[in-house]
Amino acid sequence: MAYEEERLRPGAPHQVVLEDREQLTISGVEEVESFDENSILLSTACGGLEVQGEGLHIEKLSLDGGDLKVDGTVNALIYEPRGRERGGLLSRLLGG
Numbered sequence: 001m002a003y004e005e006e007r008l009r010p011g012a013p014h015q016v017v018l019e020d021r022e023q024l025t026i027s028g029v030e031e032v033e034s035f036d037e038n039s040i041l042l043s044t045a046c047g048g049l050e051v052q053g054e055g056l057h058i059e060k061l062s063l064d065g066g067d068l069k070v071d072g073t074v075n076a077l078i079y080e081p082r083g084r085e086r087g088g089l090l091s092r093l094l095g096g
Helices: 003-007 090-092
Strands: 017-021 023-027 028-034 040-046 047-062 067-079
Touching: 017 067, 028 047, 028 067
Parallel strands: none
Antiparallel strands: 017 023, 023 067, 028 040, 040 047, 047 067
């Protein structure tokens, strides 16, 4: 339990590195909620994040370390505003 509490605490490390719009590396990932070749929805230490693009492919996912690597063309990175309830981004995307 101590590990889980530490991993989910506010201020946990979160970084986003995008190289040539084709290789995306994200740290501080807590959960991948859904994904397809055009969109990846995930929870990070800094809130909800949607990755939009074309031909997106999850190359590596390590929830133990909180790391995610994505290949494909990245068109947008959209953070959910702070203070929204968990699942708010997904609800908005599905019209809820």
